[in-house]
Each structure stands twice: as structure tokens, then as C-alpha cells.
Amino acid sequence: MTTCVSGEKEKRAARRAVTRLFPCLVGDVGGTNARFAIETAPGRFAAMARLPVKNFSNFGEALRFYLKQPASVTAGSPSVRTAAVAIANPLDGDRVKMTNSDWAFSVDGVRKAFGLDVFLLVNDFTALAMSLPFLPADSLIQCGGGTRVPGKAIGLIGAGTGLGVSGLVPSGEYWVPLETEGGHVSFSPANDLEMEILRQTKKRYDHVSAERLISGMGLEWLYVLLAEMEGMHVAPLKASDITGRALTGADRLCDRVVEVFCQMLGTAAGNLALTLGARGGIFIGGGIVPHLKERFFTSGFRKRFEEKGRFSEYVSKIPVFVIKDTFAAFTGVSILMDRYFESLLSI
Secondary structure, three states: OEEOOOHHHHHHHHHHHHHHOOOEEEEEEOOOEEEEEEEEEOOEEEEEEEEEHHHOOOHHHHHHHHHOOHHHHHHOHHHOOEEEEEEOOOOOOOEEEOOOOOOEEEHHHHHHHOOOOEEEEEEHHHHHHHHHHHOOHHHEEEOOOOOOOOOOOEEEEEEOOOEEEEEEEEEOOEEEEOOOOHHHOEOOOOOHHHHHHHHHHHOOOOOOEHHHHOOHHHHHHHHHHHHHHOOOOOOOOOHHHHHHHHHHOOOHHHHHHHHHHHHHHHHHHHHHHHHHOOOOOEEEEOOHHHHHOHHHHOOOHHHHHHOOHHHHHHHHOOOEEEEOOOOOHHHHHHHHHHHHHHHHOOO
8 A cells, every 4th residue: 555644743643533534535546437435434435426537637636526526525525634545556655657547646745735634545456356355245246166265365357448456365354455467467378369469469569468458458459450360451449339339249340359358358367366276256347347248258258267277177166256336446445544544553
């Protein structure tokens, strides 16, 4: 976690803030959408909103817009002095420059500009991972496998603007969320077609990451590339248009792109399951898979997930769950905020 609280003066202010934590601002900022809410009591979120990142020139502008909305004001935004925001970016120091957005800001600068005692910034998939043990069953859809093994590691992967990866490791009665950049590992092809896709993509990029192909931008690149492989000349399409056309069943190329995407995601998710020993389950977040609905479940995802040679039986027992709740990360943000304030009591 990264926070702007530093020095004795700020620590004293943070300790005072323990007694007036609520209402608290929570957020989940990705490359496409910025989600905000006012937490009025532990785990109770009001005025939940989704703002398109492209509509705002910077983080502060989006936050200021949200805090002034009538629903936010009614929920207590004028009284907010503490905030915790999950962001799709590695965190190291005060300066933040988002990977898949033009937004850049100073953590301490935001804290001061909005009169906050505490502004806590956490990785978005770290926060989403922290929420997993607390998600209600009706916010999940299972995709194959058996039952979760209690007390075992949990994996998280999700494709949206980019590709997020995280997990939870049990530690006594607590869960420890992982802060990773696993979406940027090297892409791993699993068949001849994917080897050719890698070869062609390598002509454009020195390093072909998993995110380069298993993401929104990946869908857009695969659409153009697969068309070229079939001798077709097509105009580029947005990822949302590709998935939309695939769901109608009227566009064969778009459907093929979605199928290749789902199989690639299956390989990556299976790799994560083995890496973490995730017998507690693999969870899929991000915006793309929930949008695909039944098309995802009829794809080759699960078959590819289980294609692990001598360890195919091992991963075949691991359940995979698709997260339907687009605001699920708020729960993880809230828990991480609680842990932060608990740590202040020992200062």
C-alpha cells in the first residue's frame, strides 16, 4: 500500500482521524472507468458512481466532480476527511503515472487539495483480491471445477483495459493480498496459431506481454491480425464493438477473436493456478469476461485452463468464478483501510 501520511504531524492527524473515519471516500480507478462511493459505515457504500476516465483531464477533476454530485453530498461528501482509492498502476512513492491512461498526479498533492487527513492509495487488483472471501454467492458465476479448499491460496486475474493479476495467501486468521504486475509477464503461446500471433506481434513490440493480447487492446489487435492472416482487410474496431458483434453471432471474425482471447485467458489463468497452488479457487475480474456472458462459458476457456500435462488432474479440481459485481473492489478497499488504521494505533 502507498499512503501520503508521513512525519509526526501527519501521523498525529491520522490518529485523530481514527475516531472520525466515516464518512469515507472509496474509489476504484482503472484505465477506462473511475468508480467512487461514500462509505457511511463499515462495508456500507452509498452514492456509487462510474465515471468514464476519458471525460476528465485528470484524477482531481474526476474526484471533484463526484464529490459535488447531489447523491454524494447527501451521503456525506462534505464531511469526508479520509479516502482510500484502488488504482490500476504500480505504486512507488508520491508520483503516480497511470499505465493505461494519461492521468498523473501527486498523492500528497491530492490529499492537500481535498483537505484530507489520510489519502491511502492501493493497487486495484490487490484491493479486488482482498474482497474475494467476502463476496456473496450471487455475485459470482462458477465456470467448472470442484469446490474451493478452505485455507488455501486464491488466485485473481482479470482483463479490461489491461490485464490485472493478484491473489490471496492465508496467514493464520488473516489473508495477505499480493501486489503484482503479473499481467506484464511474457505471453505464453499454447498452439501453432498463438505462436504465429506471437511472431507477428513481436515485429511490432520488443516485449510481448500477456496484457498485450489478453485485454481490450489485445482484442483490437487480434481483430486486425487474424483478419490479415485470413487475407482480409478490415478497419480497426473498438474492443466493445468486437465483443458486441461476437455476441450477436453475425460476425464470424469477431467471434473467432473472442474465442482466441478466451483460450489465451484460460492458459494464463491455469498458469496462475499452478503458480499459487490456488486450490481456494481462481477468480476472474475485469470488464470483458462478464460482458461476454454465456459466450465465455461456451468458449474453450475451461478446456485450456485444464491443459497442463501431468498436472491437468490437479487444475481440473480448481473452481473458477467470474465476478459479476463491478463495484466489488470497494469491499477490499474498505478492509485495507481498516488495516491501515489499525496499524496507526501502535504508533
